[in-house]
Amino acid sequence: MKEISLDNTSRKDFHQFMLGSVIPRPIALVGTISRYGVPNLAPFSYFNAVSSIPPVLMFSLSRKGIKGNKKDTLLNIEQNPEFTVNMVSYPQVWPMVLSSVEFPSDVDEFKKSGFSPLESKYISPFRVKECLIQFECKLREIKELGENTHDCTLVFGDVVCLHVDESILTESNRIDPFKLDITGRLGKEYYARIAPESIFSIQMQTNVMPTGYDLLPEHIKQSEILTANEIGRLAAIPLEIYEKYYQSFQNKIKKTSENLSLNHHAVREALLTSDDDKAMSLIFDL
Numbered sequence: 001m002k003e004i005s006l007d008n009t010s011r012k013d014f015h016q017f018m019l020g021s022v023i024p025r026p027i028a029l030v031g032t033i034s035r036y037g038v039p040n041l042a043p044f045s046y047f048n049a050v051s052s053i054p055p056v057l058m059f060s061l062s063r064k065g066i067k068g069n070k071k072d073t074l075l076n077i078e079q080n081p082e083f084t085v086n087m088v089s090y091p092q093v094w095p096m097v098l099s100s101v102e103f104p105s106d107v108d109e110f111k112k113s114g115f116s117p118l119e120s121k122y123i124s125p126f127r128v129k130e131c132l133i134q135f136e137c138k139l140r141e142i143k144e145l146g147e148n149t150h151d152c153t154l155v156f157g158d159v160v161c162l163h164v165d166e167s168i169l170t171e172s173n174r175i176d177p178f179k180l181d182i183t184g185r186l187g188k189e190y191y192a193r194i195a196p197e198s199i200f201s202i203q204m205q206t207n208v209m210p211t212g213y214d215l216l217p218e219h220i221k222q223s224e225i226l227t228a229n230e231i232g233r234l235a236a237i238p239l240e241i242y243e244k245y246y247q248s249f250q251n252k253i254k255k256t257s258e259n260l261s262l263n264h265h266a267v268r269e270a271l272l273t274s275d276d277d278k279a280m281s282l283i284f285d286l
Protein backbone atom coordinates (compact mmCIF):
# COMPACT_ATOMS: atom_id res chain seq x y z
CA MET A 1 0.00 0.00 0.00
CA LYS A 2 1.25 3.48 -0.82
CA GLU A 3 1.51 5.66 2.26
CA ILE A 4 0.26 9.20 1.76
CA SER A 5 0.41 11.99 4.27
CA LEU A 6 0.96 15.74 4.31
CA ASP A 7 4.62 14.98 5.17
CA ASN A 8 5.37 13.32 1.82
CA THR A 9 2.71 14.85 -0.45
CA SER A 10 1.94 18.39 -1.58
CA ARG A 11 -1.29 19.96 -0.28
CA LYS A 12 -2.68 19.98 -3.81
CA ASP A 13 -2.04 16.27 -4.35
CA PHE A 14 -3.23 15.40 -0.88
CA HIS A 15 -6.48 17.22 -1.61
CA GLN A 16 -6.94 15.03 -4.70
CA PHE A 17 -6.30 11.87 -2.65
CA MET A 18 -8.96 12.97 -0.17
CA LEU A 19 -11.41 13.81 -2.96
CA GLY A 20 -10.79 10.50 -4.71
CA SER A 21 -11.03 8.37 -1.57
CA VAL A 22 -14.20 9.41 0.19
CA ILE A 23 -16.68 8.78 -2.58
CA PRO A 24 -19.35 9.16 -3.72
CA ARG A 25 -20.05 12.42 -1.91
CA PRO A 26 -23.57 13.84 -2.06
CA ILE A 27 -23.84 17.31 -3.53
CA ALA A 28 -25.49 20.17 -1.66
CA LEU A 29 -26.63 22.94 -3.93
CA VAL A 30 -26.62 25.73 -1.37
CA GLY A 31 -28.85 28.76 -1.78
CA THR A 32 -28.05 31.92 0.16
CA ILE A 33 -28.92 35.59 -0.15
CA SER A 34 -26.54 38.53 0.11
CA ARG A 35 -27.14 41.56 2.30
CA TYR A 36 -28.04 43.43 -0.86
CA GLY A 37 -30.67 40.81 -1.66
CA VAL A 38 -28.74 39.03 -4.44
CA PRO A 39 -29.58 35.30 -4.57
CA ASN A 40 -26.52 33.03 -4.61
CA LEU A 41 -26.15 29.39 -5.49
CA ALA A 42 -23.12 27.07 -5.23
CA PRO A 43 -22.48 23.32 -4.96
CA PHE A 44 -20.56 21.73 -2.10
CA SER A 45 -19.68 18.05 -1.91
CA TYR A 46 -17.88 18.11 1.40
CA PHE A 47 -21.40 17.76 2.66
CA ASN A 48 -23.59 15.44 4.63
CA ALA A 49 -26.45 15.02 7.09
CA VAL A 50 -24.75 14.69 10.45
CA SER A 51 -27.77 14.10 12.66
CA SER A 52 -31.49 13.37 12.28
CA ILE A 53 -32.59 14.30 15.79
CA PRO A 54 -31.79 17.16 15.97
CA PRO A 55 -31.86 17.43 12.18
CA VAL A 56 -28.52 18.96 11.17
CA LEU A 57 -26.75 19.28 7.82
CA MET A 58 -23.10 20.24 7.45
CA PHE A 59 -20.97 21.39 4.55
CA SER A 60 -17.45 22.63 4.33
CA LEU A 61 -15.98 25.55 2.41
CA SER A 62 -12.40 26.12 1.43
CA ARG A 63 -11.06 29.62 0.82
CA LYS A 64 -10.59 31.20 -2.62
CA GLY A 65 -7.19 31.31 -4.40
CA ILE A 66 -3.89 32.34 -2.82
CA LYS A 67 -5.40 35.28 -1.00
CA GLY A 68 -7.74 32.95 0.86
CA ASN A 69 -10.83 35.12 0.52
CA LYS A 70 -14.12 33.81 1.80
CA LYS A 71 -16.56 32.40 -0.74
CA ASP A 72 -19.82 34.29 -1.30
CA THR A 73 -21.81 31.48 0.30
CA LEU A 74 -19.92 31.93 3.59
CA LEU A 75 -20.05 35.73 3.48
CA ASN A 76 -23.80 35.58 2.88
CA ILE A 77 -24.42 33.11 5.71
CA GLU A 78 -22.37 35.26 8.08
CA GLN A 79 -24.59 38.21 7.22
CA ASN A 80 -27.89 36.36 6.89
CA PRO A 81 -27.67 33.09 8.87
CA GLU A 82 -29.99 31.04 6.68
CA PHE A 83 -29.54 28.77 3.66
CA THR A 84 -31.28 26.19 1.54
CA VAL A 85 -29.74 22.85 0.59
CA ASN A 86 -31.05 21.35 -2.62
CA MET A 87 -30.19 17.76 -3.59
CA VAL A 88 -28.79 17.30 -7.09
CA SER A 89 -30.32 14.61 -9.32
CA TYR A 90 -28.98 13.67 -12.73
CA PRO A 91 -31.13 16.15 -14.73
CA GLN A 92 -29.58 19.01 -12.74
CA VAL A 93 -25.85 18.19 -13.06
CA TRP A 94 -24.88 20.68 -15.76
CA PRO A 95 -26.73 23.66 -14.28
CA MET A 96 -25.21 22.68 -10.90
CA VAL A 97 -21.69 22.74 -12.38
CA LEU A 98 -22.44 26.13 -13.92
CA SER A 99 -23.42 27.46 -10.51
CA SER A 100 -19.95 26.53 -9.20
CA VAL A 101 -18.30 29.22 -11.34
CA GLU A 102 -16.98 32.11 -9.28
CA PHE A 103 -19.29 34.80 -10.59
CA PRO A 104 -18.95 38.23 -8.96
CA SER A 105 -21.03 38.54 -5.81
CA ASP A 106 -23.54 40.91 -7.42
CA VAL A 107 -24.48 38.27 -10.01
CA ASP A 108 -27.65 36.24 -9.49
CA GLU A 109 -26.39 32.65 -9.91
CA PHE A 110 -29.93 31.31 -10.40
CA LYS A 111 -30.04 33.34 -13.60
CA LYS A 112 -26.56 32.26 -14.71
CA SER A 113 -27.18 28.55 -14.12
CA GLY A 114 -30.78 28.49 -15.35
CA PHE A 115 -32.27 27.20 -12.09
CA SER A 116 -35.66 28.57 -11.01
CA PRO A 117 -35.77 30.30 -7.64
CA LEU A 118 -38.57 29.07 -5.41
CA GLU A 119 -39.58 31.04 -2.32
CA SER A 120 -38.84 29.27 0.94
CA LYS A 121 -41.50 28.98 3.62
CA TYR A 122 -39.49 29.92 6.71
CA ILE A 123 -36.31 31.64 5.50
CA SER A 124 -35.36 34.27 2.95
CA PRO A 125 -32.93 32.36 0.61
CA PHE A 126 -34.56 30.67 -2.35
CA ARG A 127 -34.91 26.95 -2.91
CA VAL A 128 -34.16 25.39 -6.30
CA LYS A 129 -37.46 24.47 -7.93
CA GLU A 130 -35.93 21.76 -10.17
CA CYS A 131 -34.48 19.80 -7.23
CA LEU A 132 -36.64 16.99 -5.85
CA ILE A 133 -35.51 17.46 -2.24
CA GLN A 134 -35.04 20.90 -0.71
CA PHE A 135 -34.04 21.74 2.87
CA GLU A 136 -34.60 25.06 4.63
CA CYS A 137 -31.85 25.57 7.22
CA LYS A 138 -31.01 28.09 9.91
CA LEU A 139 -27.36 28.47 10.87
CA ARG A 140 -26.44 26.48 13.98
CA GLU A 141 -22.68 27.02 14.05
CA ILE A 142 -19.72 28.11 11.97
CA LYS A 143 -16.53 26.28 12.87
CA GLU A 144 -13.11 27.18 11.49
CA LEU A 145 -10.66 24.34 10.85
CA GLY A 146 -6.98 24.79 10.06
CA GLU A 147 -4.17 26.52 11.83
CA ASN A 148 -3.25 29.84 10.23
CA THR A 149 -5.31 31.15 7.40
CA HIS A 150 -8.53 29.36 8.12
CA ASP A 151 -8.01 26.61 5.55
CA CYS A 152 -11.53 25.45 5.79
CA THR A 153 -14.82 26.41 7.41
CA LEU A 154 -17.58 24.06 8.52
CA VAL A 155 -21.15 25.32 8.39
CA PHE A 156 -23.77 23.47 10.42
CA GLY A 157 -27.43 24.17 9.74
CA ASP A 158 -30.55 23.17 11.66
CA VAL A 159 -33.13 21.81 9.27
CA VAL A 160 -36.27 23.86 9.80
CA CYS A 161 -38.18 22.09 7.09
CA LEU A 162 -37.67 19.58 4.31
CA HIS A 163 -39.64 19.62 1.04
CA VAL A 164 -39.91 16.34 -0.89
CA ASP A 165 -41.43 16.06 -4.34
CA GLU A 166 -44.44 13.72 -4.10
CA SER A 167 -43.31 11.88 -7.25
CA ILE A 168 -40.37 10.29 -5.41
CA LEU A 169 -42.40 9.00 -2.46
CA THR A 170 -43.39 5.33 -2.12
CA GLU A 171 -46.86 4.24 -1.00
CA SER A 172 -45.47 3.82 2.51
CA ASN A 173 -44.30 7.46 2.54
CA ARG A 174 -40.59 6.79 2.12
CA ILE A 175 -38.17 8.36 -0.35
CA ASP A 176 -37.72 5.97 -3.27
CA PRO A 177 -34.04 5.92 -4.32
CA PHE A 178 -35.07 4.34 -7.63
CA LYS A 179 -36.95 7.51 -8.53
CA LEU A 180 -34.51 10.06 -7.14
CA ASP A 181 -31.71 9.50 -9.71
CA ILE A 182 -29.36 11.24 -7.30
CA THR A 183 -25.78 12.11 -8.24
CA GLY A 184 -22.60 12.12 -6.25
CA ARG A 185 -19.14 13.51 -6.73
CA LEU A 186 -16.11 11.26 -7.20
CA GLY A 187 -12.48 12.33 -7.56
CA LYS A 188 -11.17 14.56 -10.37
CA GLU A 189 -13.89 15.44 -12.86
CA TYR A 190 -15.92 12.29 -12.23
CA TYR A 191 -19.48 12.00 -10.99
CA ALA A 192 -21.70 9.04 -10.19
CA ARG A 193 -25.35 8.55 -10.94
CA ILE A 194 -27.27 6.26 -8.61
CA ALA A 195 -29.23 4.58 -11.39
CA PRO A 196 -31.70 1.74 -10.59
CA GLU A 197 -29.28 -0.99 -11.73
CA SER A 198 -26.66 0.08 -9.18
CA ILE A 199 -29.03 0.00 -6.19
CA PHE A 200 -29.20 -3.12 -4.04
CA SER A 201 -30.69 -3.90 -0.67
CA ILE A 202 -29.26 -5.58 2.42
CA GLN A 203 -31.74 -6.86 4.96
CA MET A 204 -29.64 -7.42 8.05
CA GLN A 205 -31.60 -8.09 11.19
CA THR A 206 -29.69 -5.84 13.57
CA ASN A 207 -31.68 -6.94 16.63
CA VAL A 208 -30.81 -10.63 16.13
CA MET A 209 -27.42 -12.10 17.05
CA PRO A 210 -25.65 -13.24 13.86
CA THR A 211 -23.53 -16.40 13.58
CA GLY A 212 -20.30 -14.43 13.01
CA TYR A 213 -17.40 -15.34 10.72
CA ASP A 214 -15.42 -17.08 13.45
CA LEU A 215 -18.02 -19.85 13.91
CA LEU A 216 -18.18 -20.80 10.24
CA PRO A 217 -16.50 -24.13 9.39
CA GLU A 218 -12.96 -23.91 8.00
CA HIS A 219 -13.97 -25.23 4.57
CA ILE A 220 -16.28 -22.22 4.18
CA LYS A 221 -13.65 -19.72 5.36
CA GLN A 222 -11.15 -21.24 2.91
CA SER A 223 -13.61 -21.55 0.04
CA GLU A 224 -12.27 -20.84 -3.44
CA ILE A 225 -15.82 -20.75 -4.80
CA LEU A 226 -17.72 -18.52 -2.41
CA THR A 227 -16.91 -14.82 -2.48
CA ALA A 228 -16.09 -12.73 0.59
CA ASN A 229 -19.59 -11.25 0.36
CA GLU A 230 -21.21 -14.68 0.24
CA ILE A 231 -19.18 -15.81 3.24
CA GLY A 232 -20.14 -12.56 4.99
CA ARG A 233 -23.77 -13.25 4.16
CA LEU A 234 -23.45 -16.73 5.76
CA ALA A 235 -21.87 -15.18 8.83
CA ALA A 236 -24.88 -12.84 9.07
CA ILE A 237 -27.37 -15.72 9.36
CA PRO A 238 -28.92 -15.69 12.85
CA LEU A 239 -26.94 -17.66 15.42
CA GLU A 240 -29.97 -19.74 16.38
CA ILE A 241 -30.09 -21.18 12.85
CA TYR A 242 -26.37 -22.00 13.03
CA GLU A 243 -26.89 -23.73 16.38
CA LYS A 244 -29.73 -25.82 15.00
CA TYR A 245 -27.60 -27.28 12.20
CA TYR A 246 -24.23 -27.31 13.94
CA GLN A 247 -25.66 -29.60 16.64
CA SER A 248 -27.25 -32.06 14.27
CA PHE A 249 -24.54 -32.26 11.63
CA GLN A 250 -21.29 -31.94 13.50
CA ASN A 251 -20.47 -35.64 13.51
CA LYS A 252 -21.26 -36.05 9.88
CA ILE A 253 -18.63 -33.88 8.24
CA LYS A 254 -16.46 -35.74 5.73
CA LYS A 255 -14.75 -33.35 3.37
CA THR A 256 -13.61 -34.26 -0.11
CA SER A 257 -12.72 -31.62 -2.66
CA GLU A 258 -15.50 -32.80 -4.98
CA ASN A 259 -18.30 -32.68 -2.47
CA LEU A 260 -16.90 -29.39 -1.13
CA SER A 261 -17.22 -27.83 -4.55
CA LEU A 262 -20.76 -29.13 -5.04
CA ASN A 263 -21.62 -28.04 -1.56
CA HIS A 264 -20.33 -24.47 -2.03
CA HIS A 265 -22.27 -24.05 -5.27
CA ALA A 266 -25.40 -25.27 -3.50
CA VAL A 267 -24.75 -22.80 -0.66
CA ARG A 268 -24.54 -20.02 -3.25
CA GLU A 269 -27.92 -21.06 -4.72
CA ALA A 270 -29.52 -21.03 -1.28
CA LEU A 271 -28.11 -17.55 -0.58
CA LEU A 272 -29.49 -16.29 -3.89
CA THR A 273 -32.99 -17.25 -2.77
CA SER A 274 -32.34 -15.84 0.73
CA ASP A 275 -33.01 -19.27 2.22
CA ASP A 276 -30.99 -18.91 5.43
CA ASP A 277 -32.04 -22.28 6.79
CA LYS A 278 -31.00 -24.15 3.68
CA ALA A 279 -27.70 -22.27 3.36
CA MET A 280 -26.77 -22.99 6.96
CA SER A 281 -27.85 -26.64 6.80
CA LEU A 282 -25.80 -27.16 3.61
CA ILE A 283 -22.54 -25.96 5.09
CA PHE A 284 -22.69 -28.86 7.55
CA ASP A 285 -24.12 -31.35 5.07
CA LEU A 286 -20.95 -32.91 3.75
Ligand SMILES: Cc1cc2nc3c(=O)[nH]c(=O)nc-3n(C[C@H](O)[C@H](O)[C@H](O)COP(=O)(O)O)c2cc1C
Pocket: 027, 040, 041, 042, 043, 044, 045, 046, 047, 060, 061, 062, 063, 071, 072, 073, 074, 096, 097, 099, 100, 101, 102, 103, 185
Ligand atom coordinates in the same frame (compact mmCIF):
# COMPACT_ATOMS: atom_id res chain seq x y z
C1 LIG B 1 -19.64 19.24 -7.54
C2 LIG B 1 -18.88 20.35 -6.83
C3 LIG B 1 -18.61 20.23 -5.49
C4 LIG B 1 -17.93 21.24 -4.82
N1 LIG B 1 -17.67 21.08 -3.49
C5 LIG B 1 -17.05 22.06 -2.81
C6 LIG B 1 -16.82 21.92 -1.42
O1 LIG B 1 -17.17 20.92 -0.79
N2 LIG B 1 -16.20 22.94 -0.78
C7 LIG B 1 -15.83 24.08 -1.42
O2 LIG B 1 -15.29 24.99 -0.80
N3 LIG B 1 -16.03 24.24 -2.76
C8 LIG B 1 -16.66 23.27 -3.46
N4 LIG B 1 -16.89 23.43 -4.79
C9 LIG B 1 -16.51 24.70 -5.43
C10 LIG B 1 -17.54 25.79 -5.17
O3 LIG B 1 -18.82 25.42 -5.69
C11 LIG B 1 -17.09 27.09 -5.87
O4 LIG B 1 -15.94 27.56 -5.22
C12 LIG B 1 -18.13 28.19 -5.93
O5 LIG B 1 -17.71 29.18 -6.81
C13 LIG B 1 -18.41 28.86 -4.62
O6 LIG B 1 -19.40 29.80 -4.88
P1 LIG B 1 -19.68 31.07 -4.02
O7 LIG B 1 -18.45 31.97 -4.07
O8 LIG B 1 -20.87 31.68 -4.68
O9 LIG B 1 -19.96 30.61 -2.62
C14 LIG B 1 -17.53 22.40 -5.50
C15 LIG B 1 -17.78 22.53 -6.88
C16 LIG B 1 -18.43 21.51 -7.54
C17 LIG B 1 -18.72 21.61 -9.00
